[in-house]
């Protein structure tokens with residue numbers, strides 16, 4: 330196809346679409362974070378570099394050219410977290426279990442033990458929400474959470490509704506921080522999670538919710554939050570928070586984290 334003096338074939342169209350898709354994914358990942366401003370600053374310098382080069386401004390384009398070379402390395406360092414999240418997202422969306430088409434032919438099963446773990450979490454969460462007991466529960470998926478488990482007190486206990494309620498009880502010495510569930514057992518309590526730096530998070534959400542979102546940005550874990558103030562249940566995964574969940578919705582969302590491989 331010819332548009333004016335431009336000769337365009339289907340591979341050019343595909344090229345532009347892929348670049349647009351990549352830029353949109355990058356924008357979604359860094360939206361609201363400090364990295365956002367750095368990224369747009371870098372793009373601006375790149376545009377100035379291209380203009381300077383096109384106009385034949387030798388000195389300016391040479392200086393900016395050097396900056397662009399070092400800049401790529403600097404970007405890799407600045408955007409470590411975002412790049413990691415991007416690759417994780419790609420890996421997840423192409424993995425067998427996440428594939429919507431394959432899911433039609435493959436129905437994942439939840440083992441008996443996992444059903445009782447899942448129900449214990451949902452029941453405890455429901456109960457804590459009615460009593461406005463603040464809670465933060467992390468369920469490990471594939472990413473190893475050892476470093477977060479090691480930040481708390483190791484337990485290795487069966488997941489039961491009374492135990493979860495006891496841990497998060499206001500007078501419990503273990504109520505601060507998060508409980509981490511690994512292989513269907515409570516691996517640790519009082520764990521420290523990374524706080525999200527995403528600037529688009531509602532100012533109404535405090536550190537408990539921000540820690541849950543931060544954890545979901547760093548790992549593929551699922552996080553359940555009970556708000557002490559509002560008695561509201563939230564489910565967090567892949568950097569997104571789903572607020573005001575019913576027990577039924579929570580069970581549905583969490584079930585995917587307990588399927589037998």
Ligand SMILES: Nc1ncnc2c1ncn2[C@@H]1O[C@H](COP(=O)(O)OP(=O)(O)OP(=O)(O)O)[C@@H](O)[C@H]1O
Nearest residue numbers: 463505506521522534535536537538540556557558
């Ligand atoms: N980095 C963290 N890792 C794990 N838990 C944390 C972290 N930061 C805060 N918390 C937990 O959150 C509690 C404070 O919650 P805060 O009131 O700031 O949050 P919130 O999101 O407003 O929740 P709530 O609605 O329950 O008040 C702390 O007592 C602690 O248990």
